[in-house]
Amino acid sequence: MAFDIEMIKALYKKLPLKVEAARKLLNRPLTLTEKILYAHLSEPIPKIAFERQKSYVDFNPDRVAMQDATAQMALLQFMQAGRPKVAVPSTVHCDHLIQAKTGAVKDLNEALDKNKEVFDFLASVSNKYGIGFWKPGAGIIHQVILENYAFPGGLMIGTDSHTVNAGGLGMIAIGVGGADACDVMAGLAWELKFPKLIGVKLTGKLSGWASSKDIILKVAGILTVKGGTNAILEYFGPGADSLSCTGKGTICNMGAEIGATTSLFCYDQKMAVYLQGTSRSDIAAAADEVADHLRGDKEVYESPATYFDEVIEINLSELEPHINGPFTPDLAWPISKFAQAVKENGWPSKLEVGLIGSCTNSSYEDITRAASIAKQAVDAGFKTASEFTITPGSELVRYTVERDGYLNTFEKMGGVVLANACGPCIGQWARHTTEPNKLNSIITSFNRNFAKRNDGNANTHAFVASPEIVTALALAGDLTFNPLTDFITNESGIKLKFKEPEGIEMPAKGFAVEDAGYQAPAIDGSSVNIIVSATSDRLQLLDPFAAWEGSNLKGLKLLIKAKGKCTTDHISMAGPWLKYRGHLDNISNNMLIGALNYYNDKTDNVKNQLTGKYDTVPGVQRDYKSKGIGSIVVGDENYGEGSSREHAAMEPRFLGVRAVLVKSFARIHETNLKKQGMLALTFANKADYDKIKEDDSIDIEGLISFTPNISLTLILNHIDGSKDEIKVNHTYNEQQIEWFKAGGALNIIRANVKV
Numbered sequence: 074m075a076f077d078i079e080m081i082k083a084l085y086k087k088l089p090l091k092v093e094a095a096r097k098l099l100n101r102p103l104t105l106t107e108k109i110l111y112a113h114l115s116e117p118i119p120k121i122a123f124e125r126q127k128s129y130v131d132f133n134p135d136r137v138a139m140q141d142a143t144a145q146m147a148l149l150q151f152m153q154a155g156r157p158k159v160a161v162p163s164t165v166h167c168d169h170l171i172q173a174k175t176g177a178v179k180d181l182n183e184a185l186d187k188n189k190e191v192f193d194f195l196a197s198v199s200n201k202y203g204i205g206f207w208k209p210g211a212g213i214i215h216q217v218i219l220e221n222y223a224f225p226g227g228l229m230i231g232t233d234s235h236t237v238n239a240g241g242l243g244m245i246a247i248g249v250g251g252a253d254a255c256d257v258m259a260g261l262a263w264e265l266k267f268p269k270l271i272g273v274k275l276t277g278k279l280s281g282w283a284s285s286k287d288i289i290l291k292v293a294g295i296l297t298v299k300g301g302t303n304a305i306l307e308y309f310g311p312g313a314d315s316l317s318c319t320g321k322g323t324i325c326n327m328g329a330e331i332g333a334t335t336s337l338f339c340y341d342q343k344m345a346v347y348l349q350g351t352s353r354s355d356i357a358a359a360a361d362e363v364a365d366h367l368r369g370d371k372e373v374y375e376s377p378a379t380y381f382d383e384v385i386e387i388n389l390s391e392l393e394p395h396i397n398g399p400f401t402p403d404l405a406w407p408i409s410k411f412a413q414a415v416k417e418n419g420w421p422s423k424l425e426v427g428l429i430g431s432c433t434n435s436s437y438e439d440i441t442r443a444a445s446i447a448k449q450a451v452d453a454g455f456k457t458a459s460e461f462t463i464t465p466g467s468e469l470v471r472y473t474v475e476r477d478g479y480l481n482t483f484e485k486m487g488g489v490v491l492a493n494a495c496g497p498c499i500g501q502w503a504r505h506t507t508e509p510n511k512l513n514s515i516i517t518s519f520n521r522n523f524a525k526r527n528d529g530n531a532n533t534h535a536f537v538a539s540p541e542i543v544t545a546l547a548l549a550g551d552l553t554f555n556p557l558t559d560f561i562t563n564e565s566g567i568k569l570k571f572k573e574p575e576g577i578e579m580p581a582k583g584f585a586v587e588d589a590g591y592q593a594p595a596i597d598g599s600s601v602n603i604i605v606s607a608t609s610d611r612l613q614l615l616d617p618f619a620a621w622e623g624s625n626l627k628g629l630k631l632l633i634k635a636k637g638k639c640t641t642d643h644i645s646m647a648g649p650w651l652k653y654r655g656h657l658d659n660i661s662n663n664m665l666i667g668a669l670n671y672y673n674d675k676t677d678n679v680k681n682q683l684t685g686k687y688d689t690v691p692g693v694q695r696d697y698k699s700k701g702i703g704s705i706v707v708g709d710e711n712y713g714e715g716s717s718r719e720h721a722a723m724e725p726r727f728l729g730v731r732a733v734l735v736k737s738f739a740r741i742h743e744t745n746l747k748k749q750g751m752l753a754l755t756f757a758n759k760a761d762y763d764k765i766k767e768d769d770s771i772d773i774e775g776l777i778s779f780t781p782n783i784s785l786t787l788i789l790n791h792i793d794g795s796k797d798e799i800k801v802n803h804t805y806n807e808q809q810i811e812w813f814k815a816g817g818a819l820n821i822i823r824a825n826v827k828v
């Protein structure tokens with residue numbers, strides 16, 4: 074399970090040289106973000122690479138992390154690369170597929186049974202290709218990464234949006250789609266548009282009920298759910314250095330809720346202490362030697378407005394605890410205003426469930442602060458008024474807090490300890506209720522609170538707060554309770570006013586664990602068999618896509634002309650389909666079922682040109698496929714916005730769509746289409762969208778001389794015998810044209826590995 078200290082030392086050795094070169098190039102002091110990104114450039118590049126929000130630049134990440142749900146397709150694709158081992162250290166974490174129902178042991182056993190084939194596949198593929206495997210029950214990906222793999226100055230990508238949590242240890246850590254993870258594991262560079270930089274200056278010091286969680290809840294209120302888009306948040310200032318390392322992790326974790334590319338803190342003593350406490354003293358010692366390079370330059374922090382695109386300042390000494398929600402994490406309420414907001418908005422004030430833990434807030438410090446509130450209640454003879462659950466972030470934390478008596482305190486209060494897994498945070502929650510659509514309120518120390526996120530009920534008002542605030546409110550059973558000012562009263566009429574919470578950053582006796590749940594891969598995996606049942610409906614090995622036939626494409630049928638917004642969710646819906654993430658054939662039955670057909674304003678209802686009848690989109694496309702007929706999808710503006718979900722590109726490719734022609738693309742989806750060997754085209758004249766008719770057969774010309782920056786021609790053969798000729802643009806470079814010709818980027822990687 075060990076991190077690679079030699080790799081880290083090598084990075085730290087070149088860091089001073091890289092930083093000096095970047096300073097020279099830009100002729101100015103540098104932020105920490107710039108230093109880390111510069112040190113990870115895949116090749117020396119000119120100044121333009123630093124122009125924020127302008128150019129795409131290639132980087133070499135140090136690590137890849139994958140959670141069990143997204144790892145399936147990433148690894149199925151990686152298997153196609155033909156490599157004997159991953160090119161960079163990588164890990165898989167089984168955390169998303171465990172449903173919370175009755176308690177840790179029973180829930181875990183049920184999940185092991187229900188998801189056996191997925192876990193067996195992930196374990197065997199990890200074993201074969203040199204990937205570290207964290208078994209179900211080992212913990213939640215981001216907490217495990219913080220405890221074992223994150224390090225100051227590193228660059229990591231992960232197939233989960235809260236990968237950003239590792240910024241708490243001074244790492245640039247970014248959530249990506251499975252296709253990006255696959256590329257990096259296969260040895261390719263990773264592309265990122267240089268982000269804009271937001272500086273967050275923290276002054277003062279937290280005290281009393283205010284915690285790190287309240288800092289990010291406040292930032293979310295300031296920036297809103299969109300304010301961090303395409304930006305990296307760099308926290309600095311005396312207040313930043315005073316926060317525990319895990320508290321920093323909480324702040325970076327929830328940066329995902331404001332849309333930030335990532336967030337990070339500078340290397341400091343708190344990080345050193347956390348590294349030492351988690352058996353990584355050698356990293357702390359190596360980081361100490363280059364400590365100045367693991368922080369932004371002094372001049373930057375002295376006049377941040379000169380170097381950041383935006384600066385926010387928060388005085389921690391004045392920060393009030395916050396409660397955010399419902400339905401969005403940026404609706405921020407200082408606790409003194411919250412009760413009034415509950416009343417004025419008519420939110421259900423009875424609190425049904427309080428949930429603490431998750432990857433966001435289950436550090437030793439979090440648990441001890443929450444337990445200090447629970448203990449006051451237990452000592453005074455109180456029990457929780459709401460249901461109360463605790464989700465430890467890792468077995469290391471769970472074992473340690475159990476040893477130190479904190480879980481017992483929660484149990485005495487009436488709490489239930491759940492498995493070390495995502496559980497209710499991702500909707501894997503068999504909630505105890507007889508009224509699944511009931512209007513109700515819950516409060517969590519998690520990160521997301523969009524409608525239906527936790528329990529699938531659109532009427533559940535979910536609020537987000539620190540673990541200690543959640544614990545206090547659960548004891549009161551009432552959302553309008555303010556633990557800073559109010560009393561709770563039990564059945565015997567005893568009143569209790571809570572004292573301020575007290576937390577312990579690092580366990581006095583050190584962390585302990587019997588079995589952390591890690592499985593090291595085989596040193597030589599060549600004889601390891603990958604376990605996939607031929608009859609599985611959840612997993613399916615991939616076959617390489619066919620290469621381009623070498624001619625122009627003739628007679629493509631129009632599959633759908635999508636009207637208006639068409640996001641990756643419209644193209645490949647989530648919800649119940651997620652269970653088929655590892656089975657391309659089965660999940661392809663959701664292809665474009667959410668897209669609106671321009672001709673009849675219906676979803677999942679398009680004309681089959683061969684029969685003249687209307688049918689589902691996948692149904693019509695499968696008919697074309699069975700007859701060897703290609704098709705084309707037409708779309709509107711910003712087609713494919715949303716997530717980086719690679720299924721949205723793989724499904725049309727698998728079912729035989731040859732081209733996607735739109736007014737404009739969301740860039741990640743456009744790249745995903747190119748990687749799968751599809752044609753991603755845009756109208757040279759957007760008004761030509763109107764020339765596409767429902768019964769068109771379409772020819773694509775110009776492919777034989779397919780060249781960067783040269784348009785292609787489409788012939789629209791209308792059913793009445795008339796024709797239109799239109800120009801279409803593309804953004805393929807030389808390499809991407811090779812992807813198209815080979816039938817996909819992976820086919821090229823595989824060919825190169827074999828040479």
Ligand code: SF4
Pocket residue numbers: 168213214215233235431432433494495498499519520
């Ligand atoms: S605990 Fe929640 S936020 Fe964290 S990885 Fe799991 S689902 Fe995502």
